[in-house]
Amino acid sequence: MFDLDRWIEIFQTLSKNKLRTALSGFTIAFAILLFTLLFGVGNGLKHTFEKQFARDAINSVYIRSGKTTKPYKGLQSGRQIQFRNDDSKFMNDKFEDEIQFFSPNIQRFNVQAIYKGEQNRYTIRGVYPDYQPLESAVTQEGRFLTYLDIERRAKVIAIGRLVEEDLFGQLSALGKNITLDGISYKVIGVFNDPGGDNDERFIYAPFTTIQGIYKPNDEIDQFGLTFNQNLSVEKALAFSNLLTKMLKEKHNVDPRDQSAIRVFNYAERTKKTQAFMIALNIIILFIGIGTLVAGIIGISNIMVYIVKERTKELGIRKALGATPKSIIGMIMMESIFVTALAGYIGLLIGVFSLKALGKSLEGYGILNPSVETYVIIGATIVLIIAGTIAGYIPAKRAARIKPIVALNDE
Structure with missing residues (x-):
């Protein structure tokens, strides 16, 4: 039950001992802050690897000749x-x-694309419809290539989001005609790609169309497939x-x-990356646990010191009729309150620090550093429990001291 007098007494005690309260709070807040930053940076590294994997299907294989x-x-x-x-x-x-999906691939680099007064140069790829899942491309407008386009050798293209922005500005490219190396193609779709800007500057055309124009002897540059x-x-x-x-x-x-023949299997990269991520998670977890343990030790030492410092005060309380239970309850409530408040402050500072540093950390390969709410709440609860135990043990010992002994304590 809420006891207003007890809370008034706790706040008075904390305000009269500002340095002691500040030291206790700083230890807890710093532990949560460091814990949040460590896990945030660790998650940023994981997000970086996830983005790298998003460039292509994780079960893809590319075959090139030399x-x-x-x-x-x-x-x-x-x-x-x-x-x-x-x-x-x-x-x-x-x-x-x-084989799950399969597509031969013909690439032409630095192809001049013109739409009315706008022009730029891009890479055009002649592919089969199966190439879309290889690149993890997502259709934003219209559609991707179909096997009917392949059969008809249609002069149609699907363009990346940034190609549309470059040539059409705020207008939709769907249904418009773009000239590529002097040949007119109709835009049937616009796609975006989780791989980023570079992957959104490609143009895809039916394989048979591009092969007929640029490779009359049935030549193919490379193959892409998923297993x-x-x-x-x-x-x-x-x-x-x-x-x-x-x-x-x-x-x-x-x-x-x-x-002569080079086969790049993403399964090998997946295997290495999974092993790296497991090792990274273990390291982060180990450091995080170490940080919490250091915080727990700090809280425990401070609580022992606080109770020792208040021996005379506790003796006076007992002499005036305070029961051991009330003394223990008061110290534990102080400990829980300071731990919870300081932990929350450390959590807020950590989260805001990660948001503030997010963009600057991208230059170091750390993308979107953040931490799950449940992880930080869990760490804070652990510290609160630790603070409770740290307050209970010395408080119970102090509550057993006889008033005369406590009053004579130096």
């Missing part, structure tokens, strides 16, 4: 490996169960290793040649 560095089967080194349409059929036939999500990381890596081996055999490449 030049051979070793002679093989009578063929000299320095031979350029060229992918063609039959490589698409080869991979889909051999790995039908492992079946039911595959474990180990099986996904085994799949890409077998795929690499079979492509090397098909193109007469030495199995030890690492440059």
